[in-house]
Amino acid sequence: MTTIFDMPIAILGLQILIGLQNGAFYALLSLGLAVIFGMMNVINFAHGAQYMLGAFLAYILLSWLGLGYWWALLLVPLLVGIFGLAVERLFLRHLYHLDHLYGLLLTFGLVLIVEGVMVDMFGASGLPYSKPDLLQGAERIPLSWVTGNERDIMMMPVYRLWVIAASIVVCLIVWFAIEKTRLGSYLRAATENPTLVRAFGINVPIMVMLTYGFGVALAGFAGVLAAGLQAVTPHMGSSLIIVVFAVVVIGGMGSIMGSILTGFVLGLIEAVVKIAYPEATNIVIFVIMICVLLVRPAGLFGREA
Amino acid sequence: MSVPVQARAGRFNAVHVLVFAGALIALGALPFAVYPVFLMKAMCFAIFACAFNLLLGFSGLLSFGHAAFFGSASYLSAYALSAWGLSAELSILFATVSSAALGAVFGAIAIRRQGIYFAMITLALSQMIYFAALQADFTGGEDGIQGVTRNPVFGLIDITDNLSSYYFVAVIFVFAMFAVYRVVHSPFGQVLRAIRESESRAKSLGYHTDQYKLVVFVISAALSGLAGGTKALVVQVASLTDVTWQMSGEVVLMTLLGGMGTVFGPAVGAVLIVTLQNFLNSFGSLVTILIGAIFVVCVMLFRRGILGELQARFGRK
Incomplete structure (x- = not known):
């Protein structure tokens, strides 16, 4: 078998795949954060909790109502999105006239409440979620076309491939909707100058509310994807969201495509570091963040305010 | 113990001195009424919150990572005490200096961005x-x-018994509170407030705002380290709890609850939160829910905090 870094190329390929899959989550979550931030200048600390809520709702739909994965993929983003609409209407809307930090603090408080309630209801240990038969198992992929060695065969878990594909498709749809459609142009205009857009007869407060709901729905969608990969726990979102914050700082929140690309690339880099120097896996993204801040404080795709 | 003092530079009036004297006497008598370990823990968190407030309340910088200083200091002081057998004051000093150094590094990186990015970094x-x-x-x-x-x-x-270690911690507490008071009521503190109100205006007046922000970040980190290092001595454990993001959030809440525009409000907030956790310890996840709820209420309805509200009511200008 061919080896790189003393590691069989098949295992290497799997690590890269896992890296891309982590990147898929970074991209989905940082995309949601960027959409929300672009519209309302609020950093949604609850993004991780809403992602966790998505995973739990998938679990609940299956075990209480018998609704499977595909239903969850459709219904959970809607339900989490509605939760987001309520949060915007009840809380966030009353904070826009204040310093933006209050939005961050409020959503942080919500994280504690939501996580506390979930621990209270389901306990802190993980719950299993079974993915659909279609996405079980692994594909055999020959690597002989790369290495020229017939014995190099790689087992690609189907579900991981699905996560990457689903994330790419959703990210591109969001990018298209915001950058290329009429609705998206209203949105971008309202970001630049809400008062003027209002004068053209567009209901900006409703638009802001729906934008928040949509960003939150993206987190819920990511949560359903994650439910098929790992045990569902109340704390699955909070550690991830801090990494996503670093991803957002690296990318800068100026561009939708920038957030998506940064997410995937950082997932890949993390995988490479895991192969070369496993001890640093947890902190590599933070280290990259420091380097980017020193060289380009506004982030790779950001504009200095 | 805590005094509603309007932040005002340079004045050291008679009322302040009287209130300080009263607080000192109360501090001396308290351990005969309340369990000393609880009091010491409360004092550590009070130092932590007041140090944090130097950034949030007086410079307008929201650090969401202050557990790094509190927690790492707690580890270093615990290690110095246990493994090196260093004396109590040297261990805490070592932890404080290390936190200051860490604060200089983190501060230099973080002040490159403002507002929400500063918090995320x-x-x-x-x-x-x-x-x-x-x-x-x-x-x-x-x-x-x-x-x-x-x-x-x-x-x-010897400070192995709780009462004598209480007085040791009380001395540290008084020193830390005085340090915070002096920083706020100094020309340096005035400049910080100017930066909080409008950084660009402070810049246009010729102040190197980045230097001021860095210095206050280091002071805040050092005092947080003092709090963390002392806490390890008090509870005789250093654990991961002290370095988590939840701890960073907790100190934000203490400050918000007590009043972030006030000098000693955060100390009041810290005592309240520590008391709450003490009483509700057996309820597990309910504490988290309750703390989250207090957070939401503070942000939505009670942004001045307890001391800030008192100040506004009893109109000292």
Whole structure:
């Protein structure tokens, strides 16, 4: 078998795949954060909790109502999105006239409440979620076309491939909707100058509310994807969201495509570091963040305010 | 113990002195009425919150990673006490200086961005410290450093019993509160407030705002380290709890609840939160829910905090 870094190329390929899959989550979550931030200048600390809520709702739909994965993929983003609409209407809307930090603090408080309630209801240990038969198992992929060695065969878990594909498709749809459609142009205009857009007869407060709901729905969608990969726990979102914050700082929140690309690339880099120097896996993204801040404080795709 | 003092530079009036004297007497008498370990813990968190407030309340910088300083200091002081057998005051000093150094590094990185980015960067940096504490050898991983000894002060004064260590911690507490008071009521503190109100205007007046922000970040980190280092001595354990993002959030809440525009409000907030946790300890996840709810209420309805509200009611200008 061919080896790189003393590691069989098949295992290497799997690590890269896992890296891309982590990147898929970074991209989905940082995309949601960027959409929300672009519209309302609020950093949604609850993004991780809403992602966790998505995973739990998938679990609940299956075990209480018998609704499977595909239903969850459709219904959970809607339900989490509605939760987001309520949060915007009840809380966030009353904070826009204040310093933006209050939005961050409020959503942080919500994280504690939501996580506390979930621990209270389901306990802190993980719950299993079974993915659909279609996405079980692994594909055999020959690597002989790369290495020229017939014995190099790689087992690609189907579900991981699905996560990457689903994330790419959703990210591109969001990018298209915001950058290329009429609705998206209203949105971008309202970001630049809400008062003027209002004068053209567009209901900006409703638009802001729906934008928040949509960003939150993206987190819920990511949560359903994650439910098929790992045990569902109340704390699955909070550690991830801090990494996503670093991803957002690296990318800068100026561009939708920038957030998506940064997410995937950082997932890949993390995988490479895991192969070369496993001890640093947890902190590599933070280290990259420091380097980017020193060289380009506004982030790779950001504009200095 | 805590005094509603309007932040005003340079004045040291008679009322302040009287209130300080009263607070000192109360501080001396309290351990005969309340369990000293609880009081010491409350004082540590009060120092932590007041130090944090130097940034949030007086400079307008929201650090979401202050657990990095509090927690790493707690580990270092615990290690110095247990493994090196250093005396109590030297261990705490070592932890404080290390926190100041860490604060200089983190501060220099974080002040490159403002507002929300500043919060996210400090949070990400502190998460690095969390992973370092989880993986390093000397921190004991999930177990933390347990059975920390209370070594004699100056190698002479025994503080193994709770009452004598209480007075040792009380001295540190008074020193820290005085330090915070002096920073706020100094020309330096005035400039910080100018930066909080409008950084660009402070810049146009010729102040190097980045230098001011860095210095106050280091002071705040050092005092947070003082709090963390002392806490390890008090509870005789250094654990991962002190470096988590939840701890960073807790100190924000203490400050918000007590009143972030006030000098000693955060100390009031800290005492309240520590008391709450003490009483509701057996309820597990309910504490988290309740703390989250207090957070939401503070942000929505009670942004001035307790002392800020009192000040506004009893109109001192």
